Amino acid sequence: MNKDIIKVKNIDKTFVTEKGQSIHALQGVSLEIRNNDFVCLVGPSGCGKSTLLRIIAGLERASAGTVVFQGQPVTKPDKRLGMVFQEYSLLPWRTVADNVALGLEFAKKPIRERRKVSKRFLDLVGLADFATSYPYELSGGMRQRVAIARALANDPDVLLMDEPFGALDAHTRILLQRELLRIWEANRKTIVFVTHSVDEAIYLADRIMVMSKGPGKIRDIININMARPRNRANPLYGQLSARILDMLEEEVQGDLPLLEQKVSNIV
Amino acid sequence: MNLKSLYKFAISMLVPLFLFGLWWYMAIQIKNPVILPEVGEVFRLLFNPMTNLISMGSLVSNIIVSLVRVIVGYCLAVLIAIPMGILMGYYSLVYNLLNNFVGLFRPIPPLAWVPLVLAWFGVSSLATLIGLEQGQWYIYLNNVKLSMIFIIFIGAFFPILTSSIYGVHSVNKTLIDSALVLGAEGGEIFRKILLPAAAPSIVNGMRTGLGVAWMCLVAAEMLPGSLSGVGYLITHAYTIARTDIVIAGMISIGLVGALLDYLFRLVEDKKFGWQRLAR
Numbered sequence: 076m077n078k079d080i081i082k083v084k085n086i087d088k089t090f091v092t093e094k095g096q097s098i099h100a101l102q103g104v105s106l107e108i109r110n111n112d113f114v115c116l117v118g119p120s121g122c123g124k125s126t127l128l129r130i131i132a133g134l135e136r137a138s139a140g141t142v143v144f145q146g147q148p149v150t151k152p153d154k155r156l157g158m159v160f161q162e163y164s165l166l167p168w169r170t171v172a173d174n175v176a177l178g179l180e181f182a183k184k185p186i187r188e189r190r191k192v193s194k195r196f197l198d199l200v201g202l203a204d205f206a207t208s209y210p211y212e213l214s215g216g217m218r219q220r221v222a223i224a225r226a227l228a229n230d231p232d233v234l235l236m237d238e239p240f241g242a243l244d245a246h247t248r249i250l251l252q253r254e255l256l257r258i259w260e261a262n263r264k265t266i267v268f269v270t271h272s273v274d275e276a277i278y279l280a281d282r283i284m285v286m287s288k289g290p291g292k293i294r295d296i297i298n299i300n301m302a303r304p305r306n307r308a309n310p311l312y313g314q315l316s317a318r319i320l321d322m323l324e325e326e327v328q329g330d331l332p333l334l335e336q337k338v339s340n341i342v
Numbered sequence: 343m344n345l346k347s348l349y350k351f352a353i354s355m356l357v358p359l360f361l362f363g364l365w366w367y368m369a370i371q372i373k374n375p376v377i378l379p380e381v382g383e384v385f386r387l388l389f390n391p392m393t394n395l396i397s398m399g400s401l402v403s404n405i406i407v408s409l410v411r412v413i414v415g416y417c418l419a420v421l422i423a424i425p426m427g428i429l430m431g432y433y434s435l436v437y438n439l440l441n442n443f444v445g446l447f448r449p450i451p452p453l454a455w456v457p458l459v460l461a462w463f464g465v466s467s468l469a470t471l472i473g474l475e476q477g478q479w480y481i482y483l484n485n486v487k488l489s490m491i492f493i494i495f496i497g498a499f500f501p502i503l504t505s506s507i508y509g510v511h512s513v514n515k516t517l518i519d520s521a522l523v524l525g526a527e528g529g530e531i532f533r534k535i536l537l538p539a540a541a542p543s544i545v546n547g548m549r550t551g552l553g554v555a556w557m558c559l560v561a562a563e564m565l566p567g568s569l570s571g572v573g574y575l576i577t578h579a580y581t582i583a584r585t586d587i588v589i590a591g592m593i594s595i596g597l598v599g600a601l602l603d604y605l606f607r608l609v610e611d612k613k614f615g616w617q618r619l620a621r
Contacts, residue, residue: 118439154525164520167616168538178524180534209616222520229524 080233080265081108081131088126098128105141108233108267113259115276116284117319119326123291124269125237127275131267132158132235143234144254154178155200157231157264159222159239171221172206173195178229196224199258216247223255230339236268240275252278256303272286275318278305278314285319287326295322372506379586387590395587398575400476408559408571411486414468415562416423416555424544427506432536437507439579444503452497452558456489456565463488465567485570490562498551505547509540528615549600549606556599 088101100123108114116124129135131142133152144156165174175193184192198205200220210218216279219239226234231334240248252275259266272277276283280299287294297319362381369380387393389402398404430437430444466492469475469483513536521535563573570593579587 083413132523134522147348152522152525154523156523158520158523160516160520163514164516166517166538168614169540181521181525181527181530211616225520225524230495235523240385 079107079112080110080112080222081145081267083127083131084143085142086127086130086137086142088135089138090129099290101130101137102292104292108265108294110261111265113253113269113281113291115220115280116267116286117271117273117276117283117323118286118291118294119288119323120271122286122288122326124286125257126289127286128158128237128267128269130294132156134158134302138308154182154229154234156235157226157229157287158235159219159226160235161238162215162218162242164222165218165225167210170207170209171202171213174210174221175225175228177225182229192228193256195223196228197221199227199261200254209337214247215243219251220254223247223258227258227264231264233265233267236266238269238271241270248275250302253280253304260303273316273323274307276319277315279306283319285322287322346456362487376583376585379589380617384593387586388593389438391594394548395575396579396584398578399570401572401594402574404570404572404575404591405598407485408563408573408595409598410482411490411562411571412494412552412555412559413492414486415497416552418491419498419502419551419555420548423547424506427544427547428510428536428540430503431507431510431540432532432614436482442471444500448500450496452493453561454553455493455496459492460565463492465489487565487567489565491570493494493562493565494555494558498555501554502544502547502552505550506540506544509543509547510536512543513539516551526551542610542617545610545614546605547601549610552602552606553599556595556602561593575616 080332083104083106086101087342088099090098098217098242103162104123104127115321118126124180126135131144132155134151144153165171166177169177172190172193173194176189179189179192189322194203194206197206200223201264202217202220202224204215205217205221210221213221219286222239239328240251243251255266268276268279277299283297283299284293285295285297286292297315301309305312356498365378366381369378372378375383386396387401393400395401426440430440466488467484468486468488469480471488472483474480474483517535517539518531521531526534559571560573560576562568562579563571568574572595576591579585579591
């Protein structure tokens with residue numbers, strides 16, 4: 076099963092800000108995501124990677140171009156395309172178990188099934204003991220596990236993740252990366268993971284899509300052929316990291332003279 | 343009761359006790375019950391709330407009449423302001439359509455509506471509205487004049503409306519997005535995301551609205567056609583120089599208002615604890 080599950084064809088996106096400025100966020104983005112693939116999108120901030128993910132999710136409309144998911148164009152959110160957000164996505168007035176069962180509730184599943192499924196996925200993310208807790212009683216890392224469990228409980232074909240570990244401290248982040256791989260290996264969902272951390276992308280992905288900015292497009296696609304779990308001490312790891320960081324640095328080069336000028340103004 | 347809460351209670355009683363002391367002392371000095379009746383006089387009225395006062399019925403029966411009026415006007419305000427506020431908060435089209443209108447009417451004090459309201463409704467009441475002209479129910483319903491309902495409605499409407507708009511406006515966008523990707527349809531977004539997320543703010547507005555509605559009471563009960571209610575009792579007692587009844591009525595209004603507010607707070611603490619703790 077290696078056929079493309081998602082095809083992004085020539086996506087263009089132009090925003091108009093509240094001040095009336097128009098911003099060209101994405102230009103001619105095309106990519107294919109294969110079934111069971113773990114793809115990371117990395118790029119400098121403001122390159123439109125989150126916007127691209129939201130367009131794939133059907134939360135935003137592209138100005139031009141189409142996203143095709145399993146042969147059908149995506150025009151609105153689809154529960155087969157699950158999503159995990161950076162933070163604050165859990166309903167604070169619901170218990171952890173009721174949050175996990177939210178998608179099943181929308182699908183009008185009976186309460187017994189909802190309980191069973193939410194228990195299963197809380198077990199999967201190691202939070203079975205917190206089923207009756209409220210989100211505010213959990214740490215940031217635990218909340219993101221709940222968000223992942225909630226997305227998986229809906230049994231989507233694809234999991235779109237928008238910097239899900241971006242707000243966590245470095246240690247928790249590494250723990251959750253490991254955990255996500257364990258879950259992915261158990262479930263084998265297709266994952267599209269947006270991050271600005273090159274290290275995170277190399278640790279997780281089968282393929283890394285490097286984006287460039289102004290307007291955002293795909294600059295390069297890098298296959299990572301390293302066995303998991305990946306060892307950060309592996310020389311290949313460092314080489315890849317250096318290579319991608321170089322690309323990103325070239326991307327922000329244009330900004331540098333401006334920055335230097337600002338610094339010299341301050342000094 | 344432990345020592346700390348006893349201490350807190352003692353502290354909270356200091357100012358009221360001082361005021362009562364001042365009142366007690368001043369009343370003895372002034373020796374004129376029209377300017378300031380003695381504390382004992384007023385409390386005698388408050389502790390015998392079932393006795394008939396100046397042939398207008400008891401304090402309790404008047405409070406009940408007032409409560410019914412406030413509740414009718416207030417419920418009307420709740421039923422209109424909350425849906426309107428939610429729609430204005432969610433759809434920018436509705437917001438743009440109605441915002442200027444609301445902004446123009448909100449600053450008008452409820453009392454300024456009185457002449458217009460009298461011209462519109464006169465002395466017609468709920469009984470007139472449903473075409474009742476006699477019987478026991480006529481007596482009850484005729485007490486609830488449309489003009490009073492309108493004044494109370496105006497008072498309660500705007501606080502509820504603005505806090506509903508604000509409540510929906512400030513719902514985290516990510517909550518809506520995550521419900522959408524989980525397969526929520528339009529109605530479910532309203533019922534399961536927007537409404538509960540905005541509920542603390544809406545209920546807070548309902549509490550403020552009830553306070554304002556209660557405050558509009560005296561004004562509403564001064565309107566022609568009114569023959570009962572605490573507000574009317576106060577104005578009538580004033581015309582026959584019974585200041586003790588005026589003060590007893592004021593204290594009753596204060597107590598009932600505080601009690602209603604307290605009930606709202608209980609609900610807020612019980613239901614919306616998450617909001618205080620969620621950050």
